[in-house]
Amino acid sequence: MKKNLNRMAALLMTVACVSSLAACGSSTTTETTKAADTTAAADTTAAGTEAAAAPAEKSELAGQSITLLNSKGEIQTALEELAATFTDETGINLEVLACGTGEVPYTKVTSMYSSGTAPTMSILDTTDVIALAGEYGLDLSSQDWIKYCDNMTTKIDGKVYSFPFCVEGRGIIYSKKSIEDALGKTFDPASINSLDSFKAVCEELRAAGMENPVVLSKEDWSLGAHQLGYIYDTYDGTTAGADKIMAALKDGSQKVEDYDRFNQFMDTMDVILDYNYNKEDPLGAIYDEDPMHLVEGEAAFWPNGNWAWPNLETAGAETSDDYGFIPFVLGNDSSDLANTSMQASPTKQLMVDAKQSTEEQQKAALEFINWLVNSESGQKGLVEKLALIPACSNNTVAPKDPLSRDIVAKMTSGNTYSSSFVAPSDHWSVVGAVMQKYVAGQTDRAGAASEIDAYWQAQK
Amino acid sequence: MNSLGRTTGDKIKSFLMFALPGTFVFVCVVIIPFLYGFYLTFTDWNGVAAVKNLVGFDNYKALAQDKDFWNSMGLTLKYVVLSVILVNAFGFLFAYFLSGRIKKGQNVFRAGFFTPNLIGGVVLGFIWQFVFSQLLVKFGKSLGIAIFSKSWLSDPTKAFWALVIVTVWQLSGYMMLIYIAGFTGLSEDVLEAASIDGAYGWSKMRHIVLPLMVPSFVICIFLTLSRAFMVYDINLTLTGGEPYGSTRLVAMHVYEKAFTARQYGIGQAEAVFLFFVVAIISGLQVYIGKKQEVEA
């Protein structure tokens, strides 16, 4: 009896299930074929064999599909729009790949290379280009645009492997309005040309009721690469100089704790920490909240670079407002280049892949660079849409935001020094962690120095 | 008798038909990479180059000297122990309350506790990152609660606890269901008999319920153990290893060693080491659990 019942149940279920299985089965096949079809279709377009589908009059490379890995998260949306304009004008499909947060651009590129899916172009830090170019980079030495930016290119064994995508400058951002409102008198940024003068204005602001006028962000890239980076940049203000001091740190002929620039830097850091708006919980600072303090007049200074403009703007700043840079002051010699000038160098480089892209794709990539350098929409897009400072001198579009305007003005008046950041790729995260510890009071100057020393000694 | 073939030819046919497709995928994806991984630990492959050189035990020597690895291994062990205990304690407690004692809203509670489990670690991490670094800070500041007025994620110890809390939050609902299943399987007669004998409250729990629940514990602890050892996405989006690299669990360390520092050989050696640790611990756990089961 029970068996019979079981059997009945089994039969019933079988009917139900077979029909569903059958349904599943057929739908699978169609799905699979469909997927295969789409992949195949995608492949053919990618290979560019069906160029007929694309408008032929635009460019002989029309219909090509190329990719651009973007390591500047803040311009992602604008860059996608610019890519769309480029596609409209040339017919070359340009896809912008994003590099997520916490994803080290260098890691992203290498993992893409190891999985055989390298982007046609990648926007990278100079130091990453140096590490990768020899193996994967396309030699760009004979490109036409070099005449506009020869002094800005990075040469590796005498060859140029990358297009200087933009110039970036950094120092200490000030909000003129915050300062003048607090002090009730006009503020001349040129008057800050030594640590003492910086400290004096901070003290003045504190006395006027602005308890902690400096906002220090906690991000490791900010602390490790941008702030601590000054000790290499200001060796003599050139990339070669930075290289020299790094070599000396590596071979141990220079100890961090005896290095003047390091000690001057830490003196400045100590002042900043003393007047830090985020003093209570320095590592609890929220990067997007930091600029709000400037905009709302609760603070006056923010050690950062011109890439922070979008953040200021979101926080409520207007392009007509008076924001600008004072140098990241080091020591009290007011004729020292660290105190007369600000750091401004090509920070992002565009490298073209020579290994995993087809020749047509490489040509299409070069076309994109030319478009950026020479076409009106490229020039305008770079400066106005992406809010970048161009490295090429033929681009005279004036930047919209006050921070970039200030850098362009300082470049023209000769108040900048240009030293590209050429430390190893993991420098910012390792040394950034050391600086975070220092900022959080978990280590002292000697401890930080010895950890940075250890980092350099470990480099081969 | 054997329903899958009497003759050799039949047997081969059944094997080809039933076992081969699934086994093939499994071997391709799990076994071959696993064995190949062993081989990689003896090479200096950098992830890209076509040439690999055999380097003997160099990678294992480097592993022994990798201070960061041992730090994150220690941290991971601490994390695993705490997560296993807390996840199972909460899961068991909820299951106990929700399989009988509480009738009204039973299903609502069950569904509620299980909800975090539906959501991937990436999204969970983001949600809690926001909670810990912004919500609680503003909340703490406005009410003057000292423990919340600083971001938990800026302090190594608290950030570690944040990881544990989120893990408990995510996994305890799942374990709760397995324990509920265990309670469902308990024979009513046994429980009733125990009650008549005058065993209730803690004594019933200790002498009757817990021993009968051993199989559920074995499964749950095994699942929590392996999940906790492998946790990566919550780690990535909640703390990202911050502050200053102090909350980098071993999975993240291995990932960064291989894909960031491009030391694939060392990274893989560390992964293999991790395998042995997990193998020994979960082997022991299952063995002890089974023994308990038999004794009970």
Added chain:
Amino acid sequence: MSAQANTSARDLSPKAADRVGGTKKLVKDICIYILLVIGALFYLVPFFMVIVNSFKQKKDIIKAPMDIIGAHGMSLDNYFKAFKQMEFVKAFGNSIFITGLSTLAVIVLSSMVAYYIVRANTKIAKLIFALMISSMIIPFQSIMIPLVSIYGAQMSLLNHRLSLVFMHTGFAMSMSVFMYAGFLRSGVPKSLEEAAYIDGCTKMETFRLIVFPLLKPTTATLVILNAMQFWNDYLLPSLVLGKKPLYTLPLSTYSFYGTYSSDYGLIMAALVLTLLPILILYFFLQKQIIAGMVAGAVK
């Protein structure tokens, strides 16, 4: 199945409670209720806060994340922007495609392997089973590097959704086979198959028509478990799918998070969009899901 969920709970201490007395039980129950409600709040409030903040502007979120309505009011802008920028439809489609196909493949292949292992008394069956069981303790981290090396550097098979389906299937194999085998051993009598076999069914027909339908409870559980795993997985897809058009929902959520600037409103909206499909499904199927999970967990 839903009926099963309702009756599955048994009062653990009916007699005991009666003897202890009504008031004491009531007080105790109320205490437990309060504890459970606090617990449930802890489990659900984070979702609520994310939803609330997804309607606010970035500035309001940072300044006052606790406010229900931001100073600049509520708006759906975040949703429109997030929907567009994360290419929600595409990512959602990818997730559906990958999850659906992988789940189907795992169910079909693992049930057949388990059937073979349980019914064929051969050495190779035992070997396969032993291999699968022991592989369950291999941490994914010890496979991921060689996996990228083999399928990426050597075979260039990455960046295809089907490769990911293949890998998902392989990784889910052992657990699914284990659960099917357990169920087959205890819950499926051989006699039925023999009868069918004698009636002239081929082995495949016997399996399809008789055995597989009987495995339904385990199938239901495994569909849920595997689908959830595939839907939410981040690490494996992040290694396999490097192109944005291929991104699954977790990948596109993650790529949405910028280094220099995080638009919290957008992120909150993106999170809600990612959660929504699964929560809707869960809302309608929660009884079945919970019951299926409970049923599957017994084994």
